[in-house]
Amino acid sequence: MLHVTSHGVYYKNGRFLPVEDGPAAGLPAPEEAKKGTMAYAILEAHNTAEGMDKLAIRFDAMASHDITYVGIIQTARASGMKQFPLPYVLTNCHNSLCAVGGTINEDDHVFGLSAAKKYGGEFVPAHQSVIHSYMRERYAAPGKMILGSDSHTRYGAYGTMAIGEGGPELARQLLEKTYNISYPKVIAIYLTGAPIPGVGPQDVALELIRSTFKDGAVKNAVMEFFGPGVANLSMDYRSGIDVMTTETTCLSSVWPADDTLKDHLTVLGRGNEFKRQAPADGAYYDGVIEVALDQIRPMIALPFHPSNAYTIQEFKENMEDLLHQVDEDTVHQLKLKNKPASLLEKIVDGQFHVDQGVIAGCSGGTYQNIVRAAQILDGHAIGADEFWLSVYPTSQPVNLELTRKGYITSLMAAGASIRSCFCGPCFGAGDVPANGAFSIRHSTRNFPNREGSKPSDGQVSYVALMDARSIAATALNGGVLTGADELPDAPVDPAVEPFSYDDTPYKARVYFGVGKADPSQELVFGPNIADWPEQVALPENLLLTVCSAIYDPVTTTDELIPSGETSSYRSNPIKLSEFALSRKDPQYVPRAKEVLAVEKLRRTDPDAPAVKEALMGHDGKDTGLGSLVMALKPGDGSAREQAASCQRVLGGVANLAAEYATKRYRSNVVNWGMLPFIAEGVKDWNVQPGDKLYIPGVRSALDSGAEEIPATLIQNGVEKTVTLKLPGMTREERDIVLAGCLINYYAK
Template sequence: MINLSDGGAYLLHGTEIIEDNADVQAILASKLGSVPSKEEAAKGTMAYSILEKHNTSGNMEQLQIKFDKLTSHDITFVGIIQTARASGLEKFPIPYVLTNCHNSLCAVGGTINEDDHMFGLTCAKKYGGVYVPPHQAVIHQFAREMLAGGGKMILGSDSHTRYGALGTMAMGEGGPELVKQLLNKTYDIKMPGVVAIYLTGEPMKGVGPQDVALAIIGKVFGNGYVKNKVMEFVGPGVSNLSADFRIGVDVMTTETTCLSSIWRTDDRIKEFYDIHGRSADFAELNPADVAYYDGVVYVNLSEIKPMIAMPFHPSNTYTIEELNANLMDILDDVEKRAKVSLDGQVDFTLKNKVIDGKLYVDQGIIAGCAGGGFENICAAADILRGKSIGDDEFTLSVYPASTPIYMEIARNGALADLMQTGAIVKTAFCGPCFGAGDTPANNAFSIRHSTRNFPNREGSKLQNGQIASVALMDARSIAATAANKGFLTAATDMDVEYKNPKYFFDKTIYENRVFDSHGVADPSVEIKFGPNIKDWPAMEPLPENLLLKVVSEIHDPVTTTDELIPSGETSSFRSNPIGLAEFTLSRKDPAYVGRAKEVKKAEEARVAGNCPAEAFPELKPVMDKIKESYKISRDTIAIGSTIFAVKPGDGSAREQAASCQKVLGGWANIANEYATKRYRSNLINWGMLPFIIKDGELPFANGDYIFVPGIVDAIRNKDDVIKAYVVGDSLKEFELTVGDLTDDERQIILDGCLINFYRNN
């Protein structure tokens, strides 16, 4: 079904893989008459050509990328624009689209969600952007319909910014990276590796894009096979997939922790652009006749079966057939995972969902950028036509990804077919994907064609004794389960006639409702600020020395951004940095905020010129011990907090996972590794040190103090190893590193944050 190469490989003429082994030169010589070097052949990838076109550094090893377009939604655009305004923003220099698909319900906090929307609209007018009102489209569907273009690059402040199937290399990053683009700066990275996703065969009837995506994620997430690399989809199997199918696979590449994705394009993608009235934006993309890849993921589409990702990660995958055949054993494994993921805070089991040997689920959701596509919804309607979802606990909700899709399923009858079954069809909204809509009942089990199933991602609250859980599935198998009134069923087990109706795109609703400045700014417009919208608090530059108190210690194999700053209704407070910070780690370590605030009192006293130990008395013996070996004054030592996590940052691009820690006085994270580039970048952009400590070496514990002398010199001098000390009865030395940093990243850390960096430059 899915296999991985042991090393790199050459792709010849887009069809033949030659793995890099002892015989490779002889094979290449016989087929090509010459042997191209790996370095030269690597330039034959589609990724290389697109990156080269957008690179401004003149050095393809150290890229400085300028993107063609930017996208944000209403959880992220307020903070981004506020940061850019504080850094000198005068006009959006490239098209910037502000969608409103996350805080759409306006159900929490009074006026604050709609206040953010009005902020976005007035900023689009003032700075020359595009504003998409609530319920019109989820961010990624609007980008597919209206923004993507062959050979282009888009940067979005949402982790699922993926339009590779349409020939657009797109990346999801934290807000500060968009700020850089708004200020005509660049996105600076080393040339990423490129991995071929080599598709053969054709999906069997009833298998959908989520099935293919989950099969890939299950194979590559745990071993980091594509981490921070570009996934390049090639091979003859690509031509056997519709545009919608490719899009459904592509959006889920985020869950592999890859950097981006790109697909070869053909007549089916040309048809997509034609349908959307943008034929000129199509470009045929193919790798060169000889291309070298850093690895190959072999995907035989014909062998993919309906899949399910069990709680609590998209990589916890099984075929539905395998789950049903080994039900109790797999549910036992899920319980063991729950003890780790939930820290034993609540009792969790799915075994009580087994009725007469079958797994019963309480809720089905088909939604968002992954599930809400036209073909997914029409296939679900075909499966459910003439049936009933029943009148018991099981419910089914469907969220078309855009109003044009909604209009088309109304016109072709799929909407009526779904509603007649008892399903509820709602407007375009990302809420079910991050816990702000359709939160299940306590102890309920939901199956969703959405992007993530992290702990509490569906909206339950451990701190209130609540637990629900989500499994990821394709829309087709969700519909099959609904047709069986909640008993888990693979779509391949049903005999269905799929109508496969043609899609007709009507952009009239966008022309009537979307504000498009066409790039013309109007400086006379006054920005509307609701009372919840606050400026970023002042942040200090990094002093010569650093004293850190460890205020949280997390030993889970992976820590998600949802655990660092919870999603769900808390997202409504993301325009208020101080207000939102109150929720930091609230579902993982509820005591974190209080501990961090206590340490922050000392730093606030120091900055004000007062004695830190008077503000926080437990510091006195710590400072006394340090002064036995180091001559320091309060002006030369910053006092802050840090957390340790094994592998933090999987999941969302939201910058608040880092900025909330900084607002509470955080100066660093310490980790064995960082799950994603984007989370590490968020730390850096908020002036936090991305410390790394070797796996198995942990000389400190929660509550300990760590002294890092000469940190400014270490960062400025690009020291490979940074000496630190655990402060106790003595100073116990250990070593930290920060990994590769660009010169600008070093200066951002020294200045204290990206805002300070731009103010100083």
């Protein structure tokens, strides 16, 4: 199905040549030939630096949803922002249905509207659109770059390079600064053939993810899609694959701009924004992944990661072994004291029975996906037993067209529940299953707790990712797991899906304020909206206490700060910090608070007895106290800055890792004034909560540009010299940490 080449290649005359064959084919050196990629042309057009080795990017537009935009605007406002200098879209698709905390969700929406009026932004009210659907419909076009404070900011199918980052990176754009990265690797994703009936975009995406995630084949790279297979895919199909590239840990993605895209932009009323885009003959790539679309089969990604994927046929042939492994992973991942009922009990007469289906969000709720599901279920009922199905159209214009064509009627008649345009099921804030239930979802993630369960309260449920077509096929069979290719009349996805676009709902409800800043408007603050607490500059010496040590192969941002209902407190940094690592290490917060309390006392009375005891003989006048989180590979998943900022609010000063799962999480750590340490062999240090790390001269070392800093690890009274590393920290990143955080840096 997929063939991965991990070394450099040239693309010439429809073939890939090893780099060593380039001279014989008359091709230039890789440094010159890489200019033939689509990614190079787009990056060059947006780069403000003198060269292309170190990029300084300015974006065409930005987007945030209602878990992130309050913090971003508050950060930028505290740093001196007077108006939005580029189009900035504020959507309300994440916490629209969360009732936790009373009025605080809608209070944030009111704040967002007031900010759009004051600073000149675009405000999309709740239930109008999922953030990424809105940006595809209204902003994405060939050659553009868009930045979003959501990890699934991917509009490559529209010829746009889009990047999902933590909030501070958006604040930098609002302050007219640049997005600074080294020139990324560009990996060719070469598509051939056409999908067979019953295979949807999620199936292709899951195959890509399972083939690339574990070995980091495309980590922090740009995935550049092209090849003859592209012409066989509709725009929705392309977008369904593209949005899931986030789960490979790539930086961004881009596709060709062809006639299919031209016609689609014309339907959207933006045909004038089209321009052709394709790789040049002879372009150089850092690797290639060849995807034979006709060999992809319906897939299922078992808990607790999209890369834990198998064909549905493989799953059925190995059900007992695979479900036993999920049982074991559940106990380990969720740190359960009591083992829940085994998923093996869901095998009845050799068939696996699921409890719930959900088709939703930026990946699942698109027009073509829902049309296929409606066609499969048309004239049939899903039944009155345990299994139930929910469908969330991705935007009101999409919902309007589905309604006019009768597809919503077919789904409702089949017993499906039609919901609003909302991202909730994707992050654990909608359609939470019953305890022990198994949910199949066409959404983006199936991390622990993404389905909304609370293991600390004995509540555990499961999410597996599947394509809408196979979810509908399963619903057709009353919840018996079924791949859509098993249907006798499996649906075919045309390369052009007939679609009419009517944006009347947007014209009726969206506040279009881009370029219309009104400084006289006042921001409207609800009682939960709070400023960031003051952060102090990095002291000369540090004595850090390990407050959590995580030895999982990968730690997601959802584990660092849970998604779902906890995100209702997103606009109150102190309240939100109470949930940090709450489902992974419930003692983290009290441990960190204990260290922070003594550190605050040190700042006012460095000779206080409690301070002297905590400092272990070091001078409180130039030695600061702080907490540290150790995780082998933290930061996979969401772009939410709260994964780092909550640690900082609780007195966090550093992370210690073998490596960071994503660039965006490492950036969040730095932007919130924490040191992004890595260390070789850190797993063997056996670091545990309560251990200390003394780092003398850390401020001077950081300021001088040092990439290696000696430190002393103290475990049970035994001292050991260790080396901490800060590879690749830029001068600006160092200055941000020295200042204490991004806000302090700009305030200076």
